[in-house]
Amino acid sequence: MPSFDEPQTPFKVLILGGSYAGLAAALNLMDLCHGRRNRFSIDEADKGTGRKIPVQVTIVDPRDGYYHLIGQPLALSSQKFAETFWVKYADIPALQTPNIRCVQGSISSLDCGSKTATITTAKGTIHEPYDYLITCTGLRREYPSAPRSLTREKYLAETAENLANVRDASRGVVVIGGGAVGIEIAAELKMLHPDIAITLIHSRAALLSSESLPAEFAAKTLEVLRASNINTLLGARVTSISEEPYNETQKGTGNGNGKEYTLTLSTGSTLTTSHVINAVSRFTPTAPSFLPADVCDEQGYIRVQPTLEFPADSSIPNAGDHYAAGDVARWSGIKRAGAAMHQGHYAARNIHQKMMQRVYGTVPEFVSLAEVEPGMGLALGKTAVGYFPGMGLSEGEETRELFFQGDLGFMICYKWMQLGTPMPTE
Numbered sequence: 001m002p003s004f005d006e007p008q009t010p011f012k013v014l015i016l017g018g019s020y021a022g023l024a025a026a027l028n029l030m031d032l033c034h035g036r037r038n039r040f041s042i043d044e045a046d047k048g049t050g051r052k053i054p055v056q057v058t059i060v061d062p063r064d065g066y067y068h069l070i071g072q073p074l075a076l077s078s079q080k081f082a083e084t085f086w087v088k089y090a091d092i093p094a095l096q097t098p099n100i101r102c103v104q105g106s107i108s109s110l111d112c113g114s115k116t117a118t119i120t121t122a123k124g125t126i127h128e129p130y131d132y133l134i135t136c137t138g139l140r141r142e143y144p145s146a147p148r149s150l151t152r153e154k155y156l157a158e159t160a161e162n163l164a165n166v167r168d169a170s171r172g173v174v175v176i177g178g179g180a181v182g183i184e185i186a187a188e189l190k191m192l193h194p195d196i197a198i199t200l201i202h203s204r205a206a207l208l209s210s211e212s213l214p215a216e217f218a219a220k221t222l223e224v225l226r227a228s229n230i231n232t233l234l235g236a237r238v239t240s241i242s243e244e245p246y247n248e249t250q251k252g253t254g255n256g257n258g259k260e261y262t263l264t265l266s267t268g269s270t271l272t273t274s275h276v277i278n279a280v281s282r283f284t285p286t287a288p289s290f291l292p293a294d295v296c297d298e299q300g301y302i303r304v305q306p307t308l309e310f311p312a313d314s315s316i317p318n319a320g321d322h323y324a325a326g327d328v329a330r331w332s333g334i335k336r337a338g339a340a341m342h343q344g345h346y347a348a349r350n351i352h353q354k355m356m357q358r359v360y361g362t363v364p365e366f367v368s369l370a371e372v373e374p375g376m377g378l379a380l381g382k383t384a385v386g387y388f389p390g391m392g393l394s395e396g397e398e399t400r401e402l403f404f405q406g407d408l409g410f411m412i413c414y415k416w417m418q419l420g421t422p423m424p425t426e
Helices: 020-033 069-075 079-085 152-167 180-192 215-227 337-360 397-403 410-416
Strands: 011-016 055-061 065-067 086-088 100-111 116-121 124-129 132-135 139-141 173-176 198-202 231-234 238-245 259-265 270-273 275-278 283-285 322-324 376-380 383-388 392-395
Touching (some): 011 020, 011 124, 020 337, 069 079, 069 180, 069 410, 079 086, 079 152, 079 410, 100 124, 132 337, 173 180, 173 270, 180 198, 180 215, 198 270, 215 231, 215 376, 215 383, 215 392, 259 275, 322 337, 376 397, 392 397
Parallel strands (some): 011 055, 132 322, 173 198, 173 275, 198 231
Antiparallel strands (some): 065 086, 116 124, 238 259, 259 270, 383 392
């Protein structure tokens, strides 16, 4: 274990999850431990501590790369964007340092007392000791809200198959689910494939019915969708879907998968289409099942203190050396990539403060999360709708540029985390 007398021994930090929160934590921690101004700092006078602390970061993720999850609706509509949004960890310049190791695998057990994790990989089992752990595993989302695949190659095949079905959908595409993901999928499909009929079906009387947002936000979203010639059916639940191959007289009409689907709705009507995308929101937190039950709330989210530490009232040993950040952590506000990166940043800063205390004897100055009110931005083709308490309701091309630019926020996140910038040479 590192100490003031033995600063040459690296601290070992284990990060579960290599998405927004995990990468933000790893890279900001690396900056801080090298005495530099950390990359998320907005204080122009911040020059860093100048004090170095040896550290070894291990990132564990089931995927072989960072995936821009915000861009999933656009990836389902464009192979060009699909290829952009998944970047293998081995191809991210910021991660190419001996101080960061990326492991494709999953945690099969965790001994918080001895601070040892068991990692299952395709090549076997790894027993990984750590000094600090940050859980950034996010939510388990069903397709099409997230890719099914764990490798870039299989993911590209997955998106290519969906795109082929969209392009050849002579009888249109139906998107089921009027939550944020379903809305954006329908809007991006219509923007990139304007000649294809797009229908969005939602079982409730208003869109975004599961979100704690003002009614005018949902109303404005519906207005924009219908102005974009997206057929939007509200208050209609899909009760059954029957699948049939095209008959002989229908062959050659352009349907890529050779099938058509008949949807029966709770209103008694039916709808026939060439392709169905079921975007009904289903997600569960991915907190490791082997954690003590009192670490998580009733829904499975990890309870965290404002400092991102595991709850002090839990039965977990060494709770103060275990952190959670991102979607898996229970905190106020709607789950968003920006919030995940912010939390990863704060976890890194607080862990660094503990390291500084142990190595240099400094008094730690911890940062704490503030409560967050619900807010959201939705990309709707060439425009966007946004609502945040401090900004109110906004809509238009400027709103899309602010929140998403032209790639559903890929370069905003990539540049903010400085993924394309190699670590400075020592």
